[in-house]
Amino acid sequence: MGSSPPKKTTLQRYLSQLQQHPLRTKAITAGVLSGVSDVVSQKLSGIQKIQLRRVLLKVIFAGGFLGPAGHFFHTYLDKFFKGKKDTQTVAKKVILEQLTLSPLNHLLFMIYYGVVIERTPWTLVRERIKKTYPTVQLTAWTFFPVVGWINYKYVPLHFRVILHSLVAFFWGIFLTLRARSMTLALAKAK
Template sequence: MSIAKRGLQQYLLQLQQHPLRTKALTAGVLSAISDIVSQKLSGVQKLQIRRLLLKVLFGFAYLGPFGHYYHILLDKLFKGRKDSTTVAKKVVVEQLTSGPWNNLIFMLYYGFVIEGRSWIHVKSNIKKEYPTVQYAGWTFWPVIGWINHRHVPLQFRVIVQSFVAMCWGIFLNLRARSKTLTKD
């Protein structure tokens, strides 16, 4: 048996035995990858380790656990059904609740914790950037939500979402970086 196959089996076993911990760790690792790629694509010569660790913390302490409980709640509310009507309702609920919430929480965390900005600056940035970020989210995440709720088993939804969030994080970071560069 190959190392990759054994690793996958061990991961699936951990996911089954310790779902919350495994999803939190996965979200943390994928947040790290997202930030490393973002930093490198934006031209950073030396990785900003503090920023990287803070992104890992966000993924581990917030994204993984939030996603874990949110998907369980949605599945309970909609009784685990996967018909088109139910999936559409799940996607709408997700896009009206967790989508806007997660974008706001990320922008607050990024402004306060990662950048160390004051409330005035964070509030101003959110006021200016949040509508655009949320609109972009609403053009992208419903498709992911549909696929996730329709075709992905409950225990893997947070992992799929975390993987896509890794790509979304790269987009948000590069978008923030390009805004900063155009102001200089």
């Protein structure tokens, strides 16, 4: 009697999927992490009943846009820079990411969140973006270049979107709690 091969661990199965189906795996990972981040954010901000529609819409945005966009962006950068990881190349990658993908991600998310998730009229969303987008992006620029540096210098290509999604998990919680504190401060000021 032959023995059956040992069962793969969850991590081994995940890594196998990442290797066999990188785009799909990164999209699903980004979506799941975004959804969990939103559930945590809702709980920490005092929402009693989880807003499932909001969670689902965030999963769709992250899985449908953020994960795939990150996958293609990182793949393109690695091809363009021929996989180099020297200091000058890493700096160029970080600068490119921070001047292209980062502002685009934040802008599109703010539009999506306002129009799709909150169902706010476009004119109000546009006004909110004019007021808050610069602060959000400037805050991101104080934090995400370090993440980018670590990502491009030390993380293999196939794990970069995953690292970014993990960091975005905490970034999403931070932004939600920050927005809540600003809302509470405005309410007290009135």
